[in-house]
Amino acid sequence: MLSNVLSAGFVLAAMLVLSWQITVVSLVLLPVFILPARAFAPRLARLTRERYELNADMNNTMTERFNVSGAMLAQLYGSPEREEVNFRGRAGRVRDIGVTQAMYGRIFFASLSLVASLATAIVYGVGGRLAARGDLEVGTLVALTAYLGRLYGPLTQLSNVHVDVMSAMVSFERVFEVLDLAPVIVDRTDAVDLPAGAAAVEFDHVGFRYPAADEVSLASLESVAVLDTRVPAPVLHDITFRAEPGQMIALVGPSGAGKTTISQLIPRMYDARSGAVRVGGYDVRYLSLRSLRAAVGVVTQDAHLFHDTVRANLAFARPEASADQMWSALDAAQVGELVRALPDGLDTVVGDRGHRLSGGEKQRLAIARLLLRAPGIVVLDEATAHLDSESEAAVQQALSAALAGRTSLVIAHRLSTVREADRILVVADGRIVQSGTHDELLARGGLYAELYRTQFRPATAPTDDATGGSGGRPGESGGGSGGLADAANAVPA
Numbered sequence: 001m002l003s004n005v006l007s008a009g010f011v012l013a014a015m016l017v018l019s020w021q022i023t024v025v026s027l028v029l030l031p032v033f034i035l036p037a038r039a040f041a042p043r044l045a046r047l048t049r050e051r052y053e054l055n056a057d058m059n060n061t062m063t064e065r066f067n068v069s070g071a072m073l074a075q076l077y078g079s080p081e082r083e084e085v086n087f088r089g090r091a092g093r094v095r096d097i098g099v100t101q102a103m104y105g106r107i108f109f110a111s112l113s114l115v116a117s118l119a120t121a122i123v124y125g126v127g128g129r130l131a132a133r134g135d136l137e138v139g140t141l142v143a144l145t146a147y148l149g150r151l152y153g154p155l156t157q158l159s160n161v162h163v164d165v166m167s168a169m170v171s172f173e174r175v176f177e178v179l180d181l182a183p184v185i186v187d188r189t190d191a192v193d194l195p196a197g198a199a200a201v202e203f204d205h206v207g208f209r210y211p212a213a214d215e216v217s218l219a220s221l222e223s224v225a226v227l228d229t230r231v232p233a234p235v236l237h238d239i240t241f242r243a244e245p246g247q248m249i250a251l252v253g254p255s256g257a258g259k260t261t262i263s264q265l266i267p268r269m270y271d272a273r274s275g276a277v278r279v280g281g282y283d284v285r286y287l288s289l290r291s292l293r294a295a296v297g298v299v300t301q302d303a304h305l306f307h308d309t310v311r312a313n314l315a316f317a318r319p320e321a322s323a324d325q326m327w328s329a330l331d332a333a334q335v336g337e338l339v340r341a342l343p344d345g346l347d348t349v350v351g352d353r354g355h356r357l358s359g360g361e362k363q364r365l366a367i368a369r370l371l372l373r374a375p376g377i378v379v380l381d382e383a384t385a386h387l388d389s390e391s392e393a394a395v396q397q398a399l400s401a402a403l404a405g406r407t408s409l410v411i412a413h414r415l416s417t418v419r420e421a422d423r424i425l426v427v428a429d430g431r432i433v434q435s436g437t438h439d440e441l442l443a444r445g446g447l448y449a450e451l452y453r454t455q456f457r458p459a460t461a462p463t464d465d466a467t468g469g470s471g472g473r474p475g476e477s478g479g480g481s482g483g484l485a486d487a488a489n490a491v492p493a
């Protein structure tokens with residue numbers, strides 16, 4: 001901008017010295033340079049915004065449909081034609097907008113050069129008459145038109161700056177929108193570190209609802225508009241319990257009861273809406289996230305592995321782990337043999353696009369990852385759901401060794417896995433409806449006893465062992481293997 005302003009200024013000065021009349025004529029056309037930019041800049045900015053949105057939309061489709069699970073779903077339930085039409089439609093819109101934008105750009109420049117040519121013609125016309133009358137030398141006129149070219153070049157560039165800035169503002173807007181979105185979970189400035197070692201976990205009258213879409217996301221970032229600003233219904237009500245250091249607490253209950261949600265409040269994936277969650281006596285909101293998450297090890301319901309080697313997946317939990325430590329963790333989680341049999345052992349690439357592991361194998365690898373990390377508090381969400389009875393017994397053994405001295409929260413549909421728990425909490429509809437040891441709960445009767453009877457029916461039931469699956473929601477028919485969900489339905493209200 002500076003160099004363009006300077007050259008325009010000097011050229012004007014030189015022209016004024018040569019002939020003020022011609023200079024005035026050429027300046028009369030100056031507004032004509034500003035007009036096209038005025039007209040085109042907002043239009044180009046709008047197109048830029050639309051293009052970014054379409055590109056984001058297209059990226060979303062690609063990451064969602066072209067990953068392994070998405071592609072598999074498309075194969076099984078979709079039709080290639082429909083996918084093609086869909087993709088063609090989106091890609092077509094991206095193409096069209098690119099073409100439109102390029103056309104606008106060309107028209108903008110073409111109109112600027114047209115104006116410049118017209119101006120040159122007018123200067124020649126006016127100057128020619130002056131020269132014919134003898135008021136102007138022909139040489140001066142030629143010098144003036146040469147200067148004119150030098151004047152309009154910088155002017156064109158200057159009006160282009162306006163257009164560039166308008167389009168760049170669109171990018172800024174989108175970037176700042178994201179940068180300005182405050183993270184929901186952040187460290188307090190006076191956060192303290194959680195001391196290492198096993199710690200008590202305490203829920204003190206905790207109430208919770210998931211955040212509404214507009215609290216955690218930006219509408220402009222979602223391909224499917226989240227216009228839904230309704231406040232979600234509470235998921236947890238007045239949850240109170242305490243796990244002493246080294247104790248094992250089990251959470252059981254129907255699908256959708258809120259077990260996973262409870263477990264997510266411990267590593268502070270969300271904050272309680274009321275009441276407090278305490279680890280080692282500290283409210284988790286006053287602990288540094290780094291120390292809290294180092295202390296809490298979680299195996300989630302859908303154990304995720306990165307598309308990387310077994311070694312890298314394990315090292316993710318503990319970068320400095322040696323191969324020996326990895327092998328002992330793998331052996332303890334009962335996957336050592338499996339990994340040894342893989343083509344490249346620890347260096348086999350697993351994850352969705354690598355060597356596909358079964359659900360149970362993935363989960364055991366996730367347990368090995370947890371064992372390697374050796375946290376003071378352990379959360380297992382259905383960690384044994386995918387295992388057959390034999391490997392379950394083996395993993396159970398490994399886990400009980402690994403869980404010794406650790407505070408643990410174990411979620412299970414299969415009641416056989418939680419019998420040994422120090423205390424069992426029965427969760428239904430976001431409330432703890434019963435609590436006690438296995439024997440106490442059985443003796444007392446009620447939901448737990450009912451669930452237990454359903455799972456351990458006398459051998460007349462043909463699929464006695466298949467109760468581990470995640471059952472349907474309450475109210476749905478579980479199709480025979482619904483486990484707790486069905487059992488819960490069987491309990492009279």
Ligand SMILES: Nc1ncnc2c1ncn2[C@@H]1O[C@H](COP(=O)(O)OP(=O)(O)OP(=O)(O)O)[C@@H](O)[C@H]1O
Binds near residue numbers: 210232255256258262
């Ligand atoms: N991210 C979320 N946003 C909004 N609601 C959610 C979210 N995750 C779960 N819910 C809702 O919270 C309730 C409790 O879900 P949760 O996952 O805790 O159940 P669960 O007891 O672990 O069930 P399951 O045994 O099937 O794993 C459900 O009604 C569910 O729809």
Ligand SMILES: [Mg+2]
Binds near residue numbers: 259261381
């Ligand atoms: Mg769950």
